Amino acid sequence: MxxxxxxxxxxxxxxxxxxxxxxxxxxxxxxxxxxxxxxxxxxxNLQHYVKENEELLERTTNPFKRELLESYIDYARDIERNQDxxxxxxxxxxxxxxxxxxxxxxxxxxxxxxxxxxxxxxxxxxxxxxxxxxxxxxxxxxxxxxxxxxxxxxxxxxxxxxxxxxxxxxxx
Known part of the structure; x- marks a missing residue:
């Protein structure tokens, strides 16, 4: 196949x-x-994308970048959850x-x-x-x-x- x-x-x-x-x-x-x-x-399937961003979030110290990454992660999870x-x-x-x-x-x-x-x-x-x-x-x-x-x-x-x-x- x-x-x-x-x-x-x-x-x-x-x-x-x-x-x-x-x-x-x-x-x-x-x-x-x-x-x-x-x-x-x-x-x-956005799991790989979410995982990469979570790893990047752990290494990021800038609060503005952290907030932006958190919103990316939440958005990706929402897309997967709702299957949009x-x-x-x-x-x-x-x-x-x-x-x-x-x-x-x-x-x-x-x-x-x-x-x-x-x-x-x-x-x-x-x-x-x-x-x-x-x-x-x-x-x-x-x-x-x-x-x-x-x-x-x-x-x-x-x-x-x-x-x-x-x-x-x-x-x-």
Whole structure:
């Protein structure tokens, strides 16, 4: 699964827009395996921003700067709490079926999947889009959003509860 950046087509001239759309069409025509594209709206996670500002607040001695930092932190927490700000994440999903129960079947499928991902990444880059494979945590958040949107918005999966991937004993 790849997370894909976006392009602002509104700011492009007609020539640029046509060029991008032609490249995207060529990319889609080059794909000879099933893919799924999805766009998911998720609340923005500002925890990292809040933590950085809290650390900066601890080191700041100027009372005016401290007051300003405190207001930034409160504002960011309020945005997260009220979920006023959402981000749209774009994904391309593909798969590869494992044909058999042997280690070799597993690795054959894995190599085939890696080739598909590489093809997608190169094609997207030619269009001007950045893509990267999602982490296990991001995959879990994506699935959580798809299966239980309301709960995922109020109780998103946190970093510390990431579960390891489980693989059959005879494959690893």
């Amino acid at each position: 790849l997370q894909v950046s976006s392009l602002n087509l509104e700011l492009m001239s007609n020539r640029e827009l046509n060029e991008i759309l032609e490249k995207y069409e060529m990319f889609l025509r080059s794909i000879h395996f099933p893919i799924q594209t999805t766009i998911v709206s998720q609340p923005i 700000m959402m981000q749209r994440k774009r994904y391309i999903v593909t798969y590869e079926q494992i044909l058999g129960v042997t280690r070799e079947s597993y690795y054959d499928a894995l190599h085939s999947l890696e080739d598909k991902i590489k093809h997608l990444k190169v094609g997207l880059e030619e269009v001007g889009l950045h893509s990267e494979e999602v982490s296990d945590l991001e995959m879990m958040r994506y699935l959580h959003t798809l299966f239980d949107y309301n709960e995922s918005q109020h109780n998103p999966i946190k970093d510390e509860i990431v579960l390891p991937m489980i693989i059959k004993e005879n494959l690893v």
